[in-house]
Amino acid sequence: MNFDFSDDQKMLKEQVRKFLADKCPMTVTRRVLEKEEAYAEEVWKGLVEMGLTGTAIPEEFGGLGLGALELCVIAEELGRSAAPVPFSSSIYLAAEAIKLFGTQKQKEAWLPKLASGEIVGTVAVSEGLHAAHPRNIEAKFAGGKVSGVKQPVADGAAASVAIVAVNTGGSGEQAISLAIVDLKAGGVSSEPVRTIDPSRQHVTLTLKDAPAEILGDKQGEGWSQLSRIMDGGAVLFSFEQVGGTEAALEMARDYALERYAFGRQIGSYQAIKHKLADMYVKKELAKSNAYYGAMMLNDEGSELTEAAAASRIAGSDAYVFAAQENIQTHGGIGYTWESDCQFHYRRAKLLALTIGAPIQWKEKLVSRLEAKNAA
Amino acid sequence: MNFDFSDDQKMLKEQVRKFLADKCPMTVTRRVLEKEEAYAEEVWKGLVEMGLTGTAIPEEFGGLGLGALELCVIAEELGRSAAPVPFSSSIYLAAEAIKLFGTQKQKEAWLPKLASGEIVGTVAVSEGLHAAHPRNIEAKFAGGKVSGVKQPVADGAAASVAIVAVNTGGSGEQAISLAIVDLKAGGVSSEPVRTIDPSRQHVTLTLKDAPAEILGDKQGEGWSQLSRIMDGGAVLFSFEQVGGTEAALEMARDYALERYAFGRQIGSYQAIKHKLADMYVKKELAKSNAYYGAMMLNDEGSELTEAAAASRIAGSDAYVFAAQENIQTHGGIGYTWESDCQFHYRRAKLLALTIGAPIQWKEKLVSRLEAKNAA
Amino acid sequence: MDFNDTPEEAAYRKQVREWLDKNATRKADAKGMELPRDLNELIAQSKAWQAKKADAGYACITWPKEWGGGGGTTIQNVIYGQEEANYLVPGGIFAIGLGMCIPTVMAWGSEEAKKRFVAPAVRGDEIWCQLFSEPAGGSDVAGLRTRAEKDGDEWVINGQKVWTSGAHFCDYGILLTRTDPNVPKHKGLTMFWIDMKDPAVEVRPIKQMSGGAEFNEVFFTNLRVKDSQRLGNPGDGWKVALTTLMNERLAVGGSQGNADTDDLIELARDVTVAGEPAIRHGGVRERIADWYVQAQGLKFTKFRTLTALSKGETPGPESSISKIVAAKKMQDLGSFGMDLQDMGGVIRDRKLSPADGAYTEQWIGAAGYRIAGGTDEILRNIVAERVLGLPGDVRVDKDLPFNQAPKGK
C-alpha cells in the first residue's frame, strides 16, 4: 500500500507553496480582482521560471516529462492561494488536450510554447447557460474555419490558442469535434464578460470564419475527447478545491481562536466547533477522493471517469461549503469588501461551475455505476 | 384574516387531548406493540363513545355532520399520543371515500356503521414494494368479484370493509377502479405482516373471487378518486405528524433539561440547543402548511392537491427528523426497548410511508406547479 | 378558517385603498416608472411621502394622535402595510428611526426631548439611526467599547461604531456607550441621543462583498454631548437598549431573494441536465418541491401571526423562525440556480443571466443576510432559549468587570 505522494512530489509541493506564499498572497488576488487585470503577470512569470508550466509535457516537446501526480500537487497549492493565473486553462486543459489527442505536428506546433509559458492556451466549450452536451454546441466548423460564439471562456483574452468544441455535422456525439484555433490568426474577437470571480478573467469569444484545424486526425471524436479532457481537469481542479478548502478552513479556525464574544473565543461555541468539524470532514473526503483520482489519472486507470467524477463532486462540495461557512464564522466583517473571505467564496463557486456543475457530474458518475452494476 | 381553528374546534381538541392523555399514555402503545394486539380496544371504544368516528359523516348517515377541520384537530391529538387505533384507516380514508364517491345505497349501507364505530374500514392499495401507480395495480375486478393480493394493508384484520384499488381493464388511469369489498363475505383471507411499527397492525390481504361492488356508479374513475382520497388523507395525516412532532420535541426538551453532562444540563450545549431549534422550525413549517391543507380540504378548494402535498412533505420531514433526533438527544437510553423514544421513531416513518413516500408526493406537487406556471 | 377581513378590517382596508389610489401609483400601472436612484432625490421623495402619510394618519398608525401617529390598531397597521406594498412609494429610510430609535426616546427621554423629536420624526422631517454595533461586538452587542466620560455637565465620547444603516444621511442617532468599565459589561453602559451632523462625528461607508454600501462605520473623536441628552440613568444603558431591540420588528425575514420556485421552474424548462430538460430531472423537482413547501410554510406562519393580531392577541414566537429558513433558502436557491446554468452560471451580468441575474445576486447577498440582524447561530439560540426554554450558553464574563473580561485582540 503506497497511497501517498512521493518525497520528490512533496518537495515540489513545498517549493510551489513557498513561492506562492511569498509572491501570491491575497493582496495579489485582490489587486487583480479590483483592477480587473487579465491575470497576475509577475506570479505567472515566476511559475514559468520554475518550469511548472512544462511539468507534464514530454521532454521532446520542451517539457519536464513528469506526470499527473506532479500536476496535482501544483494544483493543490494554486488552489490554496486562489492564484489569479491562467495555469488551469493553459496546462490542465489546453496542453493536456493537445498532448492526448493532437497529431505530431500539432504537438510540435503548440506544446513547446505552452510548456515554456511563452503563450497561454484555453478550452472553449460553453455557449451561454446551457450545460455542455452535444445538443448544446452550435459553433460550426467547415472548410478549415470556425464560426460561433463561446461564452464564458476562461482566460480567453490572454490565450493565443484555444481548443474549441465545434459541430462538424452528423448526429449525437458524432457531431462534435474539437478544433485548434490560433486566436492570433484573425476572425477572432473577444469581449470581457463579468463573472462572480473577477480575479480570473473570462471573455465572450466570437469566431467568424476563424482559421482552425481539427485536433488529431479525425472529425467526430470530439465528444469522447472532451470527456477525457474534462476527467483530467476534474481531478486537477479537485486538488485546487482541496487546497482552497484547507485555506478557508484555516482562515475560519484562526478567526475562531482570535475572536471573542461573551468573554470567550467564538471557537469554544459548539455551533462554531461543529461547523468547522464539518468543514474538516468534507475536506478529508474530498482529499481522499482526489488522491484516487490522481492515481487513476496518472495510470490512465479503468476507473478514471468514476474517480474523476467523485473527486469533482467531493471537491466542489467541500470548497463551496468551507468558503460559505468561513464567511459565516467571521460574521459581518467577513461580508465586507475589505475581508479576504470573499475570494474563497467567489473562487469556490467558480471552480464548482467552470468545467460543469456537480449535478451534471453526478449523472456521468451514476451512468458509469449503472453500467458496472449491470455487468 | 382568520387562519386559525374556531373556539369550538379548539375545545374539541382539548377534550380529545385530555381523553388520550388519560386513557392512551405510551404504556398503552407499548402494550399493543409488545402483545401484538390488533389495536387498543378500550381506547377505540372511548373514541367511539365520544362520537369522534362520526365527526365528519353527515347526520343523515348517523354522523355529527361536522367538517374536515374537526377531523384535523382530532388527528393532531391522535398523532401526539401515537394512539394505536384504526381511526385513520376507518375514518380519514374508508369513510371519506364512501362519503365522497359512494352511491346513496353504498352510503346507507356503510356510513352509519363506520360512524357508530360498529365496524372498522380500511383502504387497500399497495401490492408490495411498488409505489401506487396505475401500472402497479394488478388486483382484478370482474363479474362482481375481486382477486388479488394487497400488501401491506393497515388494520386489515380489524376491518369489515375495504376500499380496494383494482384493475378493471383499459389503459392508463382509466384501468383503475375502486371496489368496496365486504371483508366478512368470503373469499378473503388475511395474514399479519410484520412492520416497523407493530403498534399499528398490518396484514397481507388475499382476495379470491371476493364479492365486491364498484364504489360509485362508474368503472374507470378509481385513479382520480384515489388521488382525491389520498389528498384528504395527506392533510389529516399531516396533523398526526404535527402532533407527533410536538410530542417528540417535548420529550427531547424535557430530557435536555433534566439530564446533566459535565456538570450542566445537556440542553445548555449548542449542539443540543440548535438541534431542538431545528425541530421547532420544521414543526412550525409543517403546522402552517397543515393549516392551509385543512382550509383547502374543508372548502374543497382549488389548491387542495398542492396544499395536501405540501402538508405531507413538511409533516413527514418534521416528524421523521424530530423522532430521530429525539433518540439522539437521549443518547444510549433512547435506543433501549424500555425507552418511549422508539414509538415516535417507528410511527414517524410509518406515517411518512403509509399513504406514499414524500418523493412520490413531491412529483405530484411539482406536476401541479408546472401546470400552474405554464398557465 | 378563511383569509377574509372582519367587517371592520374590510372597511379600513377600503379606506386605505381609496386614499392610496388618490395619492400614489399602483405598481401594476407603473410600467417603466421607478424610484429615484440618486440618494438625495430618494430622500426628498421619501420625506414628502411620509409627510403626506402623517397628515392622513397613516404614519405610525399605532401611535397616539398627540404624538403625530394614527391612533389605530396593530392589525390596521398590518393592513396598511399590505396595501401600500402594491404601490410604487418610497419607504425604508425611516424604518429604524421610527421602529427603534423614537420608541426608545419616548420611553426614556425627557419631556423636552419627546416634544422636540417625536413629531418631526413621524412626519419624516428628521431621520434617525441606531448606533449600537461595534467591530469588537458582533453578536455580543453589550461587549462594546465606545467610551463616554463625564466632564462637568457634558460627556466626552470617543470610539467607533459599525454597521450603522443610513448614518450618512441621518440627522440624529441613539448611541450606546460604556461609562463604567469597572463593572460587569451589562452594567456599565449609558445611552444618549446625538446630533449626527456634529463635526466630531465622522461617517465612512462600508463596502460589502456584493459591491453595495448601505452601511457605515461611525467614528467619534471627542464628541461632546450634554447630560440632558442622556436616555435613562447612567449604567442603565443595557436596559434602555433592550427597549430598542424589543422594538426591532418581526418584519425582518421577509426577504427570500428575488428568485423563487416559479423562476426555477422556468429556468429548469430552458436548461438541461445530461442533455435532457432540467425540469424532468427528479433532483431538480425535489428541490422545487422542498423550497415551495418552505415558502408556503413561511407565508402561512405569517398568516397565523396576522390572525393572532387580528384577534387582538399577541402573536406567539412562531415568527422567530422566519429568517432562519429564509436566509439559507435564499443562498441555496441562488446557488442552485447558478448550477443549473452550468459553466454559464459564473456570469454576473443582469443582461446575460436569467431572471435578471437574480440567482447570482441572491447567492452573494445571502452570505450577508445570514449574518445581518442575528446570525443563523444566534437565531437558533434565541429559538432554543426563548421558545423552548433551554438554558443560555455558559457566560464566563457574567460577573467579571468589563475591563477584566477576556476579549482577544
Next chain:
Amino acid sequence: MDFNDTPEEAAYRKQVREWLDKNATRKADAKGMELPRDLNELIAQSKAWQAKKADAGYACITWPKEWGGGGGTTIQNVIYGQEEANYLVPGGIFAIGLGMCIPTVMAWGSEEAKKRFVAPAVRGDEIWCQLFSEPAGGSDVAGLRTRAEKDGDEWVINGQKVWTSGAHFCDYGILLTRTDPNVPKHKGLTMFWIDMKDPAVEVRPIKQMSGGAEFNEVFFTNLRVKDSQRLGNPGDGWKVALTTLMNERLAVGGSQGNADTDDLIELARDVTVAGEPAIRHGGVRERIADWYVQAQGLKFTKFRTLTALSKGETPGPESSISKIVAAKKMQDLGSFGMDLQDMGGVIRDRKLSPADGAYTEQWIGAAGYRIAGGTDEILRNIVAERVLGLPGDVRVDKDLPFNQAPKGK
C-alpha cells in the same frame, strides 16, 4: 501511488493466506454455511479459533512473543485482518478484552497480574469486558457514581454499570470506580480488575429498540475486591482509563450498514417513482452519487491511514471522521431505501423486503450506531478540539468536588 504491497508485505500476505486456506473456509466457498446462532456454541468455536491463531502467531500480532503475541508490525496486523475478513471465522468476542482491557492490565497491573492474565486472554481462554459507562454518565464518562470504599485490605464496591458489551459471558472485567467524591470528578477515580463470576456481580441484558440484546447492565452489591486488584494508584483511575480509551481502536467506523449504493441501484431499477423506474429519477441518482462519493472517501481515507502505517508512521487524525460520516449515511441510506419501497417500506420481514431486509434493519440499527462509542456530537467535538485545536467546551464542574457538581436527577 499504487495499492501494491511492499515485497515484505506481499510475502507476509502470502504466508497468511496459505495458513488461512489450510485452517478455515473462504466465504466465497462457504455457501449455506454460517456461524452458530447459539451463543455457547459460538463462544466455543471462537475460543478454538483464537487458540489456533495464537499457536500460529496470528493472535495479537503486534504484541511481544513472550506475552503470547506475534511479535509483528502494525501493518502485518492490518494485512492479517484484511485476509481473515475473506474467511468464515468467528471473531469479535475478544475485541474489547484484547483491544482495551489487557493493554490496561499490561500498562498498570502488577507483575503477578500480567503473568496470570495476559497469555490466557491472548489464547482466548478467558474473555474480558470493560465496565466504565453508567446510566448517569453517557458522554461524560468520568461523571460515574459507582463507589469503592476501602475496608482493610479490601475494597467494597456498590453501584451500576451500563452498556457493558458481553458481560453475560465474560470471565473478568476492568472496573472504574469513584473512591473519593470530595475532589473534582477526574481526580477521585480508581480502577480495578474484577471477577465477573463473583456472586456480588449481577448481569442483566439490555433489550434494544432493534430487538437485539448485545449489551448489559451490571450491578454490584457489596462486591469485595482485594487491594491487589487495583490497577494504578487510588485516584489515578482516570489516567488509567485513558490508557484503555486510547487503545479503543480506530477500527470503529467500518460498519456502514449492509445495503450500499450497489444495492440501491438494484432496488431503484425494480421500483418506480411517479410510475417510472426510480433509477431514472434524478434525485435518486444524486443520492446514489453522493453516497458513493462518501463511501469512496471513507475507503480511501483508510488507505491513507494504512499507507502511513505501512511506512511505519503514526497515522494522522483523518480516521476520526469515519464514524461521523458512516453512521449518518447508514441511517439516511436505510431510510431512503424504505422510501423507495413506498407503502411497502413499512414491512419488516427479511423474506418480503429487498436486500434481505437490510434497509429497514440499518435504519433501525443506525439510531443506535449514531450514539454508541461516541455520539455524532461528541465526535464533532473531538475533531474540533483534537484535530483543529479549538478550545474545549466550558467546564463548569472542572474544579468542583464531585459531590457538589450539578448532576440533575
